[in-house]
Each structure stands twice: as C-alpha cells, then as structure tokens.
C-alpha cells in the first residue's frame with residue numbers, strides 16, 4: 285500500500301464521517317453531549333485541507349498529518365485518541381514508500397496500545413477500543429475480516445455499561461445505547477476495505 289492508498293483511506297473516512305455526522309451525534313446525544321459527529325466532521329474537514337496543502341510524500345506523512353490535525357482541531361476526548369491512533373500508525377510504519385499488510389497490522393497493534401494507554405481504557409469499557417481491539421488480530425487475515433470484527437465490536441457496546449468517558453457518568457443508564465466512538469471506529473476500519 286502506497287501514499288495514494290493512504291490518501292484514499294483518509295478521504296473515504298472523511299466522506300463517511302460527513303455522511304454519518306448526524307447519526308454519530310445522535311448516538312452521543314443518548315449517552316454523551318451530542319457532539320461526536322460534529323467533532324469528527326470538523327476534524328476530518330481540517331485534515332482534508334491539510335493533506336491538500338502539505339501534499340505528503342510518504343504513507344507516514346499522510347498518517348502523521350492526519351493525526352496532528354485531529355489533535356489540533358478536535359476538542360473532545362476523541363480528538364487526542366484518534367490523533368494518537370494515526371500518529372502512532374505513522375511512527376510505526378516508518379519512512380517507507382510501500383507498506384505491507386503485515387506492517388500495517390503490526391502498526392495497528394501499536395496504535396491500539398497507545399490509545400489504551402492514553403485513555404487508560406480496556407476492552408469492555410464501552411469505548412472505541414471495543415471496535416478497534418477485535419479488528420487488530422483480524423487485520424492479519426483480511427480487511428474484510430477486520431471490518432466485520434470492528435462492526436461486531438461496535439454493536440456489542442450496546443449491552444455494555446460505560447466505564448470511561450462522559451458516558452460513564454450515566455452508570456447503568458448507559459446500557460442499551462451503542463457507543464458513538466466505537467461506531468466511528470468501525471467506519472475508520474471499514475474504510476480500509478473500501479480504499
């Protein structure tokens with residue numbers, strides 16, 4: 285996978301986040317503060333501009349610019365978390381022109397570790413981790429398998445009680461709603477397949 289692939293991936297995420305903006309915000313209205321869709325849409329719109337302005341030369345440049353822009357533009361909890369995901373992917377794959385599927389899977393494992401550390405969250409806490417963590421081993425199989433695992437993981441957050449983030453303030457009342465961040469993470473992983 286080359287620079288064009290990674291640009292296509294991020295462009296696909298941007299397009300889908302824009303299309304799902306109101307749905308993501310509605311999910312966050314139920315168990316948060318109704319800004320997840322607008323947070324990510326603002327962030328990825330800024331990413332779109334940054335990628336045009338900087339015209340990145342390598343896959344790592346695409347990922348680092350994406351991550352840095354999200355950290356700068358997204359105020360909510362999801363900004364630093366998604367920013368860390370993309371920046372860690374960039375650092376992990378390093379200065380190469382082409383990325384193998386194995387290297388990308390390893391980079392995602394690093395990124396999962398970095399997000400878990402930053403947010404001190406684990407699987408089962410009803411966060412974006414619940415979509416990302418099952419996708420990481422599935423990436424060793426195929427993008428299709430990873431997309432399916434992320435979607436299933438996101439769906440499974442519905443029955444969970446939130447232990448991290450704003451939704452945790454609701455305690456038991458967070459049960460019965462799908463987590464917005466897990467839902468957007470499933471979009472991010474599914475977009476790999478599309479790209």
Ligand code: ADP
Pocket residue numbers: 312316317319320323324359360361362363365399402403404405410411412413448449450463464465466
């Ligand atoms: P905020 O909660 O600040 O309004 P967003 O609404 O943009 O930010 O994002 C909320 C999402 O962030 C949640 O649905 C959850 O998936 C994710 N999240 C919140 N806290 C954590 C954490 N500590 N670790 C991992 N993900 C988290």
Ligand code: MG
Pocket residue numbers: 312316317318319320360450
């Ligand atoms: Mg929110």
